[in-house]
Amino acid sequence: xxxxxxxxxxxxxxxxxxxxxxxxxxxxxxxxxxxxxxxxxxxxxxxxxxxxxxxxxxxxxxxxxxxxxxxxxxxxxxxxxxxxxxxxxxxxxxxxxxxxxxxxxxxxxxxxxx
Amino acid sequence: xxxxxxxxxxxxxxxxxxxxxxxxxxxxxxxxxxxxxxxxxxxxxxxxxxxxxxxxxxxxxxxxxxxxxxxxxxxxxxxxxxxxxxxxxxxxxxxxxxxxxxxxxxxxx
Numbered sequence: 005x006x007x008x009x010x011x012x013x014x015x016x017x018x019x020x021x022x023x024x025x026x027x028x029x030x031x032x033x034x035x036x037x038x039x040x041x042x043x044x045x046x047x048x049x050x051x052x053x054x055x056x057x058x059x060x061x062x063x064x065x066x067x068x069x070x071x072x073x074x075x076x077x078x079x080x081x082x083x084x085x086x087x088x089x090x091x092x093x094x095x096x097x098x099x100x101x102x103x104x105x106x107x108x109x110x111x112x113x114x115x116x117x118x
Numbered sequence: 119x120x121x122x123x124x125x126x127x128x129x130x131x132x133x134x135x136x137x138x139x140x141x142x143x144x145x146x147x148x149x150x151x152x153x154x155x156x157x158x159x160x161x162x163x164x165x166x167x168x169x170x171x172x173x174x175x176x177x178x179x180x181x182x183x184x185x186x187x188x189x190x191x192x193x194x195x196x197x198x199x200x201x202x203x204x205x206x207x208x209x210x211x212x213x214x215x216x217x218x219x220x221x222x223x224x225x226x227x
Binding site for chain 1: 122149151159160161162163166168205207212213214215216217218219220222
């Protein structure tokens with residue numbers, strides 16, 4: 005399968021713990037996006053990368069959230085000191101480049117904070 | 119500021135036609151997307167409009183009016199499998215993509 009993959013698919017953690025999610029985009033896709041989605045809502049933009057450069061981080065995102073894409077391929081999203089309000093589906097998407105008209109989404113990581 | 123509005127829910131009958139509207143106010147405009155999302159699954163791409171007019175793709179068509187900040191998704195010959203959420207999303211000038219809250223479409227037999 006050559007689509008976008010995310011790991012893990014599900015994560016249950018206790019409040020205060022740190023979690024890290026991984027996203028592997030489609031090969032040769034330069035753009036990578038992270039979104040958060042809660043039930044009944046559309047995906048909420050978190051951050052995006054052009055190759056290894058992080059272009060923007062949502063103002064809604066607290067300092068507990070950090071993302072990296074060190075070699076311009078896979079990306080990681082870390083949440084420190086998780087809170088119950090962080091429970092959501094975390095979606096990763098990739099596109100070929102800035103001009104691409106289509107994003108391909110991964111299956112998501114569902115985070116539950118107890 | 120950024121604002122994308124679409125109806126929360128709609129209901130239609132199998133075999134019928136339904137139009138899902140989307141209005142937007144965003145920081146710049148580089149195109150509008152429609153995505154389909156079944157419950158518990160990731161969004162899948164349906165259409166992209168950057169110029170005014172109607173784009174047709176099989177049973178689905180998407181329309182854009184940039185001057186009015188308005189788009190719609192038209193679904194024809196509805197099938198039960200079309201029951202899903204439909205997400206309107208705008209690509210801003212900096213290529214950031216902002217999603218609306220989605221429209222849950224229920225198809226009745």
